[in-house]
Amino acid sequence: MSAVEPVNTAANLLELEDVRVRLGGSAILHGVSFTVAAAGVTALLGRNGVGKTTTAKSVLGLYPATGSIRLDGRELIGLPTHAVARLGIGYVPEDRGVFAGLTVAENLRLAEPREQPKAGYPRVYELFPVLEARAAQPAGTLSGGEQQMLAIGRILLRRNRLLVVDEPTKGLSPKVAAEVARALKEVAETVPVLLIEQNLSVVRTLAGQAVVLDTGRVAHRGATRDLLADPARTNALLGVSTARADPVRADTARADARGGTA
Amino acid sequence: MTTVLLLTATGLGVAALYFLVASGLTLIFGLMDVLNFAHGAFVGLGGYVGWTVADRLPGSPGLVLGLLAGVAAGAATAAVTELAVIRPLYGRPLDQVLATVGLGLAIPALLQAVWGADARTWTLPGWLAGTVGLFGARIPSVRFLLIGLAMALLLGLRLLLGRTRAGLVVRAGVEDREMVTALGIDVRRANLAVFALGGAAAGLGGALFGLYQGSVSPGDGTSLLVYAFVVVVLGGAGSITGTALAAVAVGLVQQYADYASASLGDESVVILLAAVLLLRRRNLRGRPA
Numbered sequence: 001m002s003a004v005e006p007v008n009t010a011a012n013l014l015e016l017e018d019v020r021v022r023l024g025g026s027a028i029l030h031g032v033s034f035t036v037a038a039a040g041v042t043a044l045l046g047r048n049g050v051g052k053t054t055t056a057k058s059v060l061g062l063y064p065a066t067g068s069i070r071l072d073g074r075e076l077i078g079l080p081t082h083a084v085a086r087l088g089i090g091y092v093p094e095d096r097g098v099f100a101g102l103t104v105a106e107n108l109r110l111a112e113p114r115e116q117p118k119a120g121y122p123r124v125y126e127l128f129p130v131l132e133a134r135a136a137q138p139a140g141t142l143s144g145g146e147q148q149m150l151a152i153g154r155i156l157l158r159r160n161r162l163l164v165v166d167e168p169t170k171g172l173s174p175k176v177a178a179e180v181a182r183a184l185k186e187v188a189e190t191v192p193v194l195l196i197e198q199n200l201s202v203v204r205t206l207a208g209q210a211v212v213l214d215t216g217r218v219a220h221r222g223a224t225r226d227l228l229a230d231p232a233r234t235n236a237l238l239g240v241s242t243a244r245a246d247p248v249r250a251d252t253a254r255a256d257a258r259g260g261t262a
Numbered sequence: 263m264t265t266v267l268l269l270t271a272t273g274l275g276v277a278a279l280y281f282l283v284a285s286g287l288t289l290i291f292g293l294m295d296v297l298n299f300a301h302g303a304f305v306g307l308g309g310y311v312g313w314t315v316a317d318r319l320p321g322s323p324g325l326v327l328g329l330l331a332g333v334a335a336g337a338a339t340a341a342v343t344e345l346a347v348i349r350p351l352y353g354r355p356l357d358q359v360l361a362t363v364g365l366g367l368a369i370p371a372l373l374q375a376v377w378g379a380d381a382r383t384w385t386l387p388g389w390l391a392g393t394v395g396l397f398g399a400r401i402p403s404v405r406f407l408l409i410g411l412a413m414a415l416l417l418g419l420r421l422l423l424g425r426t427r428a429g430l431v432v433r434a435g436v437e438d439r440e441m442v443t444a445l446g447i448d449v450r451r452a453n454l455a456v457f458a459l460g461g462a463a464a465g466l467g468g469a470l471f472g473l474y475q476g477s478v479s480p481g482d483g484t485s486l487l488v489y490a491f492v493v494v495v496l497g498g499a500g501s502i503t504g505t506a507l508a509a510v511a512v513g514l515v516q517q518y519a520d521y522a523s524a525s526l527g528d529e530s531v532v533i534l535l536a537a538v539l540l541l542r543r544r545n546l547r548g549r550p551a
């Protein structure tokens with residue numbers, strides 16, 4: 001029993017090392033390095049346009065990158081996207097990637113894994129009952145929140161080693177954002193998540209670790225709590241104040257209050 | 263009345279040809295964003311291979327085998343094109359289009375080198391060479407064959423797209439190819455299948471164009487391709503039903519306008535295209551075509 005090595009390698013599920021991406025002739029990522037822990041939520045933060053989505057897409061093999069991106073030590077750069085997905089990286093893109101012209105059921109069917117295609121449904125329907133209720137409806141007719149639930153629920157049908165979720169609460173009302181965040185929190189108990197998120201209250205509730213990008217470079221890494229406890233630093237890195245409404249907590253508090261009076 | 267019937271039957275017959283060519287074109291464009299200028303070459307090859315078989319083997323067996331040979335030639339050429347020309351150029355759309363333009367020029371030149379520049383006469387079996395009386399109009403029997411086969415293709419494609427997993431992958435890929443791959447699906451297989459299927463339909467279209475004209479010539483594919491592109495634009499990329507409706511619209515408008523004034527047929531198609539594009543800009547902005 002060696003006390004040294006397995007702990008650290010096992011703790012890092014995904015490792016990015018000097019990842020560089022050029023798009024349309026200009027450099028977008030200038031050597032991004034960080035790791036994603038094998039459990040819990042790692043937040044990827046930063047102002048608009050710093051390269052968060054680009055980082056997510058290069059992990060998925062959707063953008064050509066140089067450097068190294070390893071899942072459990074296995075190099076992903078150079079693999080086609082479907083191969084990356086089959087290694088167990090589940091992707092919920094920024095625009096949700098829901099097939100609007102397909103029904104909810106068809107969106108789900110597309111994601112079914114080859115082995116035991118139906119095995120994941122009970123859990124997905126338990127997490128998002130609305131998906132079962134609206135199975136026959138074209139996904140394009142769902143509300144934004146429901147589409148987000150479909151995008152997340154769909155990927156949960158697969159056996160994931162890691163979820164990459166890009167701004168899941170963007171454009172949602174505080175109540176729906178809180179609902180999505182709660183579902184993600186539950187998901188993260190079994191699958192590690194790399195979460196891109198602008199809503200700091202969601203980040204605070206979900207993410208233990210945070211990586212902050214600034215114009216294609218990592219500007220900060222560390223515990224989320226430490227980062228958000230330092231308003232000046234948070235403001236400098238993210239351009240926002242930490243003193244914001246907290247939909248998740250507010251909603252949870254309301255639920256607790258209801259539970260208390262019942 | 264008989265004139266209207268005849269014009270309608272001719273229009274629908276031409277529409278059938280347009281649909282056979284445009285159905286593959288629209289799926290390829292919808293799924294892969296490849297404007298396949300080589301599609302006319304698949305039509306031409308289907309026509310000549312079909313004619314070669316039918317010319318050696320007269321009568322109905324020759325006809326059936328000729329059509330099947332046209333289908334096979336179109337499918338095989340399209341599959342090879344996807345594997346050898348399109349696939350190595352994934353991610354380089356401009357190069358893909360240029361490569362298909364090159365093929366679209368090279369194959370008709372090859373057809374001309376092998377079979378000559380003059381039209382080759384396609385002799386129809388007796389039962390197909392005549393006309394059918396319909397409310398007093400004498401409609402050439404071939405038109406019914408064209409319409410029947412195009413309708414069978416429409417039905418088959420709709421079942422394939424609507425009821426099978428492969429069809430589901432294609433429909434999803436038409437909407438968002440990247441997301442399909444991100445769900446662990448190798449979309450290259452769908453690309454190859456759609457190319458081969460589109461080539462098969464185009465090959466059938468080429469052979470049927472031979473029956474329709476009673477001959478095949480090297481420029482057949484190119485002339486059909488122009489109208490097929492119009493049909494794709496009108497019908498909306500990736501939409502099979504839209505393509506079928508657009509094919510009927512173009513076929514009928516062209517025949518009626520042609521009857522009104524011999525020079526108006528082709529111009530009417532351009533006017534139809536412009537009108538639909540203008541209307542769509544105004545009413546359907548933001549919706550995928």
Ligand SMILES: Nc1ncnc2c1ncn2[C@@H]1O[C@H](COP(=O)(O)OP(=O)(O)O)[C@@H](O)[C@H]1O
Pocket residue numbers: 023024028046047048049050051052053054055
């Ligand atoms: N396909 C593309 N081609 C060229 N530039 C792009 C492309 N996608 C994103 N960019 C640019 O890359 C930068 C980072 O974008 P993105 O990763 O989407 O930022 P974020 O997700 O952090 O808001 C932006 O300046 C954006 O304009």
Ligand SMILES: [Mg+2]
Pocket residue numbers: 052053054094
């Ligand atoms: Mg983004």
